Amino acid sequence: MKNTTKLVNIIVMIGLFITACGGEQCGHQWQWKVTTIHTDQIHGLETATCLLCGITSGLPREVKTSVYTTGYTYSGACYWIDDKKTDFDLSPNSRAYAMTVFGDNIYTVGYYMVSRQVACYWRNGVKIDLYDGTGASSARAITVLDGNIYIVGYYNDGTKNIACYWRNGIKTDLYDGTGASSATAITISNGNIYITGTYNDGTKNIACYWRNGIKTDLYGGTGASSATAITISNGNIYITGTYNDGTKNIACYWRNGIKTDLYDGIGASSARAITVSGGSVYIAGVYNHDDPSMNIAIACYWKDGIKINLCDGTGFSVPESITLSGGNVYISGVYSDGNINIACYWKNEVRTDLFIGNNSRAYDIAVIVK
16 A cells, blocks of 8 residues: 555464463463564564563564565566566556555555556455446555455546545545546544545645545645655654645655655655654655756655665666565665666665566565564
């Protein structure tokens, strides 16, 4: 999920046992948590702590970390588990934008092509259409809660794109104005549905979010703006995006509606994904080389406002999603080797290529611990 949405660390396995505890009977509710990562950074150990009495199990068990990414190659929409690729739709113009893992099921959203783009999601590789109208449509982000599937995106009604979300396949429009709109990310917190997006007021695009269908604008300046991702931490709403100051686009994020700029260089920039962990704010984004003649986009991320480059700036690179696991920063995206665009992900700034051959791109990323 671009969700920011995107914290899909599945480490949870709770068991119920009846044992003696401190002389009293405790119906232990064990919560498993990774406590040790081996030097290969793939395998590790997890131990269990009782949610009721606080004791720790003396029987740690082996776990394995896998990196899930979605995207596309020349053959169409796909996903990778580590370096193993699975194709969804053998339509060269299909895309897989976002994913979540719920139990043993992998949900991925995007679109496929017929005579138009058709919004859909795949459940374990089986495609389910979301929109059967005559206009184009696309699904951009997903979350699953209590067995209910929430997907955001847009559809075209014949005159304009309309931001919407689907709950278990039932569509709800988010914007009924005269201008175009789209929804980009979703998260659910305390029963409230938060969705980021953009709408056009007739003169420019405006970054916004909807809370249970009620729209809140994020930027009131004269320039265009957009919102790309959202996460909620300790009751605070964090949203990434971009605004135009009249000369260039500037990467930024909003915390409870208060904007913070991320980049003050000469070139344009944008913020594309966000996660919050341990009180620190991690944002993936891109900025243009300060030398206008270079015209190169450089992938980076900011930790609490400090920029960390993912590429050296000799070629095009763009990050798409970010997540944390075991203290490591994982970012999906794309870079150019000078000839083709290559899907990849970075783990603590070290790049892993996912596909070599023609053009490809990685959109979403999740780290699953089993």
